[in-house]
Amino acid sequence: MTAVPQPLQETLTSGDLVSEIRSRTPHIGGNPGGWPGLTLYRYTQPTAPQWEEVKSLSLCVIAQGRKCVVSAGRPHYYDPFNYLVLSSSQHFTAEILEATQDKPFLSLVLQIDPTLVRRVSSDILDRRAVPFQPKLHGTPEPVFVSPLDCALMSATIRFLQATHTGADRRVLAPLYLREMVYRVLQAEQYERLIEIAATEVVSNPVSDVISYVQRNMSEPLTVSDMAEQVAMSPSAFSHLFREVTGKSPYQFVKEMRLNRARDLLIDRQMSVTKVSRAVGYASTSHFINEFRDRFGATPRAYCDLQRISRELGSRNSG
Numbered sequence: 001m002t003a004v005p006q007p008l009q010e011t012l013t014s015g016d017l018v019s020e021i022r023s024r025t026p027h028i029g030g031n032p033g034g035w036p037g038l039t040l041y042r043y044t045q046p047t048a049p050q051w052e053e054v055k056s057l058s059l060c061v062i063a064q065g066r067k068c069v070v071s072a073g074r075p076h077y078y079d080p081f082n083y084l085v086l087s088s089s090q091h092f093t094a095e096i097l098e099a100t101q102d103k104p105f106l107s108l109v110l111q112i113d114p115t116l117v118r119r120v121s122s123d124i125l126d127r128r129a130v131p132f133q134p135k136l137h138g139t140p141e142p143v144f145v146s147p148l149d150c151a152l153m154s155a156t157i158r159f160l161q162a163t164h165t166g167a168d169r170r171v172l173a174p175l176y177l178r179e180m181v182y183r184v185l186q187a188e189q190y191e192r193l194i195e196i197a198a199t200e201v202v203s204n205p206v207s208d209v210i211s212y213v214q215r216n217m218s219e220p221l222t223v224s225d226m227a228e229q230v231a232m233s234p235s236a237f238s239h240l241f242r243e244v245t246g247k248s249p250y251q252f253v254k255e256m257r258l259n260r261a262r263d264l265l266i267d268r269q270m271s272v273t274k275v276s277r278a279v280g281y282a283s284t285s286h287f288i289n290e291f292r293d294r295f296g297a298t299p300r301a302y303c304d305l306q307r308i309s310r311e312l313g314s315r316n317s318g
Contacts, residue, residue, distance in 0.1 A: 012154040017063040020160045021106040034163045037111030044104045049093040056111045060084040065105030066098040071143040078145045087142040120181045121246035152183040205230035206244040223249050258294050272299045
């Protein structure tokens with residue numbers, strides 16, 4: 001019996017990303033990427049901090065080198081192992097930390113339509129729970145860094161390659177761009193990216209409700225309460241909310257409460273009971289159970305793990 005040949009699986013590596021960006025960056029600094037909102041960068045030496053601004057939600061990926069972005073006094077370091085997301089209308093300083101003639105700094109910045117984020121999120125019926133997520137504050141954090149996994153890197157390379165020719169550009173590039181957004185949403189930044197996308201739409205009822213929930217997180221909140229804030233019926237509001245975020249209002253608000261609880265535990269070192277009340281839980285035991293389900297550890301154990309992680313990070317950076 002003759003064996004049926006199996007198709008070869010495409011293998012893309014970080015070297016492919018380096019090669020792709022390097023071949024398309026003839027000039028030092030920013031180079032047009034050949035796609036709306038796409039800019040490719042090359043630097044051959046470190047730079048001093050410079051003030052910059054982004055006009056829309058942007059995904060920043062480094063192929064080679066290291067960079068630091070400082071927003072609101074907080075430094076955010078990223079490199080080939082981590083990508084960065086910036087929300088719109090952000091003023092920040094950017095500094096290239098690692099770049100040489102032989103190994104230039106190579107990166108891309110891609111502006112992403114918030115509508116695409118909401119459209120992809122509405123197609124996600126379920127999402128893998130990832131414990132120990134980076135911190136999420138009471139309002140959407142304008143800058144965040146997250147690990148760049150192989151799936152997102154491969155989608156990014158395919159997207160760049162598809163922008164070369166007309167047919168691929170028309171058919172494949174939009175698909176790979178959608179996959180890039182999907183990969184980010186599948187990672188631990190789901191709530192952050194959804195909140196940023198929602199708040200970047202003018203007069204968006206979901207954005208208004210998210211702000212209302214953030215201001216009243218310690219209070220019991222029902223779907224009727226939220227719908228009333230934007231003069232909608234509970235059923236119409238629930239349908240719109242799920243379209244925008246991919247989640248029911250109840251599930252989304254629960255995750256907001258737990259994310260806020262995590263911040264209070266770490267930043268303010270409040271007791272578990274006080275934190276549970278601050279984010280709207282009447283029962284501390286119920287809060288502990290839901291916190292453990294989401295983050296994989298009890299509130300106190302989670303804090304201990306975060307403290308150990310910070311201490312190890314400080315030793316390594318030193």
